Amino acid sequence: MSEIREGNGTGLSTERDFGGNCLNEFLAELGDDLTGACMVPVNLPQREIVNIIKRAKKWFYKQYEDSVLENYYVVPKNVFDSAYFKTHRCLNLPGAGADGGGAVYSVFGVHDLASGFNGVGQGMDVRFQGGGDFSLDKMLFRGMYDGSGPAEAAEELQYYVLNASLADMSRQILENPISFQYARLNGKLKIMGDTPKGDCILHVYETISDCALYSDEIFFRYCSAKIKQSLGAKLGIFKFALPGNVEFDYDAIKDMGDTELESIVEEIKGDEGVDYMFHS
Numbered sequence: 001m002s003e004i005r006e007g008n009g010t011g012l013s014t015e016r017d018f019g020g021n022c023l024n025e026f027l028a029e030l031g032d033d034l035t036g037a038c039m040v041p042v043n044l045p046q047r048e049i050v051n052i053i054k055r056a057k058k059w060f061y062k063q064y065e066d067s068v069l070e071n072y073y074v075v076p077k078n079v080f081d082s083a084y085f086k087t088h089r090c091l092n093l094p095g096a097g098a099d100g101g102g103a104v105y106s107v108f109g110v111h112d113l114a115s116g117f118n119g120v121g122q123g124m125d126v127r128f129q130g131g132g133d134f135s136l137d138k139m140l141f142r143g144m145y146d147g148s149g150p151a152e153a154a155e156e157l158q159y160y161v162l163n164a165s166l167a168d169m170s171r172q173i174l175e176n177p178i179s180f181q182y183a184r185l186n187g188k189l190k191i192m193g194d195t196p197k198g199d200c201i202l203h204v205y206e207t208i209s210d211c212a213l214y215s216d217e218i219f220f221r222y223c224s225a226k227i228k229q230s231l232g233a234k235l236g237i238f239k240f241a242l243p244g245n246v247e248f249d250y251d252a253i254k255d256m257g258d259t260e261l262e263s264i265v266e267e268i269k270g271d272e273g274v275d276y277m278f279h280s
Contacts, residue, residue, distance in 0.1 A: 018211035026053070026214040033224050034231070044227070048234075052226045057210070060219060061105050064268055067213055068105050073202040080195050091189040093182075093204075100210030107182040107189055107204050114198030222264050228257030 031044055060067040073093070079085060096103035178200075179193040189202070213219055232254025 016212075018209075018215060022211035022214050023050075023053075026220070029220065030224055030227065033220075034227060044231070048230060049223075049227055052230060053223055056219065056223050056226060057100070057213065060213065060222070061207055064218075066216065067208060067219075068205040069101075069208055071204055071206050073104075073204055075196075075200040075202060077196070077199050080200075085191075089191050091191070093187045093189055093202075094206075095187055096207060101206070101208050101212070103207045104182075104187060105184055105205045105207055107180065107202055109201075109203030110178040110180045110189075110191070110196075111201045111203070112178055112196040112198060113201065114196070218264060218267065221260065225257045225260035225264060228253050229261065230257075232257060 027046060027049060030049060034044060057067075075091065079091065085091070093104040093107070094102055178191065178196060181190045181192055182188070183190075232250040232252075235248070235250055
């Protein structure tokens, strides 16, 4: 019988443990995959494999939504009063920590709290907050008591969604949205328009830790395919035989990597219903 877990345990405030040195474990797993757990007598250049992993991480941040985490950053108003900001009009957003996570990869929203964000300040927010005669639950369930049935409730909900969407679009147009440009290579967020009048909230994507990314099977398969491509392309330049006059078919190894990589890219594209980076 499976264990039923409750959501009030202390484990919810403890980060997941991925073990010891996850990079070495990942390298060992790649080595076992490429050599058939040492059945194939070939030495893999670890430095090249590490370089492939580094390049693969950058590709995944750009293409694979599970490699980044949606988050919010609060920027206090006094930052915009600093001499640095007045001179450069830039904010320097965090880079990756020691574990590879926490780097701001993309910014797709800068919200000035003084102008209103989700009901804070003077913003146009028509959402029902609950309670009173205009609460959303009363609007939806009144049909249960006056005999009109669920059809009217569904229609009321449809009108509410449409009106809320219209109000949200109007807010973005009328509240003078902050224009910005983010350069992810140096982590600089440049404010292009007016200086924010109060605290700001940045809506961002930040990278997850390396250990978490290494635990993803599709990242493992991608790195394995890239290593096969590199192995077949580079070692195939020099034709030499192993002891016993055994020769590797490096073209076949490269073709295997090409085929695997093509299927992985298509799988990633198929998993993305809508491009999650459209807002960047």
